[in-house]
Amino acid sequence: MCRPGWFPSSAPSPPTGVVDLHDRLADIDDDPVLDELAGRYESVFETMYCAFGTGWDLVMDVASHGGSARIEMSTRIPSDLSGGFLQYVGEVLDIDIRDMRMHWMFRDNRWQLDTAQTGFVSSDGTVDAVGLDTLREVMEIAAANCAGVLADISKQWHSGGAATPPSALPAVPLAPEPPPDPEVIAARAHRIEVWAAENGFGAPVEPTPVAVIRHLDQAGVGRVGYYILEFTDGQCYIGESIDLPGRLKQHRGRYQDIHRIRVRPDTEATRSQQGKRHLRLRERSLIHGAQHAGLLARNINEMATMIGASKHLDQLISPEEQRSWLDAPDVANTNDTTTRPSFPAERLARTAANYRHFRTRSDADQITRIVGDYLRAPGK
Known part of the structure; x- marks a missing residue:
């Protein structure tokens, strides 16, 4: 059998010369070949899942020639994200957000990220190298509006089978x-x-x-x-x-x-x-x-309160409006004459699946009543 270099060496060579992975899936929890394959592709799978789950357009290119192999993943900015929102996310992360490219090469019996060919793609096709963690962070924050269902799946996947931290x-x-x-x-x-x-x-x-x-x-x-x-x-x-x-x-x-x-x-x-x-x-x-423990952390995610003033909030809501709300939130909410924004039919259609899923819950009517009472309360 012609065995590619990226295929696990732990796989036995059957008399037929063919390794049927479909048969091995029946015992997926205890199969050294599948375990080794999954371990080798972990970085690739996680990046691909992140792109799918956040609504980025994804293109995969896999090639193998002789003893070498490569995987190239390209992602494009979701088409329904506004330029203003992208600029806001870019300012928060201090990054110029563009389309991305990730590149892996199979070397030393494992898939290795080619850091020089991983990053944001310039208009001339060259790559401005950026770490894989940063690219995933951009995808997660600048997620498409249509990514609601997959985002929920991602949250469940990240917490499945693990104790929830305090x-x-x-x-x-x-x-x-x-x-x-x-x-x-x-x-x-x-x-x-x-x-x-x-x-x-x-x-x-x-x-x-x-x-x-x-x-x-x-x-x-x-x-x-x-x-x-x-x-x-x-x-x-x-x-x-x-x-x-x-x-x-x-x-x-x-x-x-x-x-x-x-x-x-x-x-x-x-x-x-x-x-x-x-x-x-x-x-x-x-x-x-x-x-x-009282440490002053500069983190943003998972923080009860963030250190420092928000220049972005001041751009959206004047300091005077912020102070009036802090002094009397109920009065400020009651006097707020902002009209409810209208959403295009395409966006509403994307959320229809979420609503249908919500209606399958046995407590859907109770939740709807509670939310309705809250929204009808004075000052809401």
């Missing part, structure tokens, strides 16, 4: 602050150190990709896991990545005041067929735990 968070608003005194910074750094040790993070490392690579290689634990960025003002940022040094490189392009980094490798995520889900669930728990 989500009752402190919600005291964090106001912008002047530069803190050295004593305050030292106290914050000590709090981070204590919390990091309690949650399995190692000693601080110089915040450069080279230093992180050297640290991880010396420990022999791979490059997948979690990290804490510590800033010069005593604030922090908590995240996860399948490429810790590469993720740090992205952060260095955005933050100029990174003081040091601590990492916590996760070999279980490396071995898992659903490694990204594993990482995100634990990242969520870590971010919640950090807030309970």
Whole structure:
């Protein structure tokens, strides 16, 4: 049998010379060949699922010649996203959002991401290299309006079979602050150190990709896991990545005041067929735990309240309107004469499937009544 280089070497060679994967699917939970195949394609599958689930137009190109093979994935911005919304998302992420291209090559008996050919595609067809984590983040935030059903499936997939981390968070608003005194910074750094040790993070490392690579290689634990960025003002940022040094490189392009980094490798995520889900669930728990411990984190997702003022909110709602709402929300809502926006028939048609699914619930009428009472209440 002619066995391609990307096919698992653990697969036996039957007398017929043919490996029928359909027969193996009957025992999918305990099949070394399928396990090895799924593990090799994990990064590809997760990126493809992210693109499908968020409504991006996707094109796959797979080629194999001799002992080499490649996978190229191209995504185009959903056609129903407005330019203003894309600009807003780009400003939030500090990125010029364009069509994307991801490229994998089969080398050293595994699929490896070609980082030089992975990123945003320019008008002349060249690729501006960007990390895979960033591309997925853009797809998730700039999701198409028609992605509602798949987005729900994604949420269920990410939480299926896992304990839900605590989500009752402190919600005291964090106001912008002047530069803190050295004593305050030292106290914050000590709090981070204590919390990091309690949650399995190692000693601080110089915040450069080279230093992180050297640290991880010396420990022999791979490059997948979690990290804490510590800033010069005593604030922090908590995240996860399948490429810790590469993720740090992205952060260095955005933050100029990174003081040091601590990492916590996760070999279980490396071995898992659903490694990204594993990482995100634990990242969520870590971010919640950090807030309970009083750490000042610069994260946006999973935060009860974000640090600093929002320049985007001020562009949409004047500071005077914000203050009037904070002083008397019921009065401001009652006096709001904004009319309900009208939606095109195509958009309403996309949500029809969601509504039909909702009507299959045994408590649909009760939920409808409660929501209706809320909307009819004064000030709503």
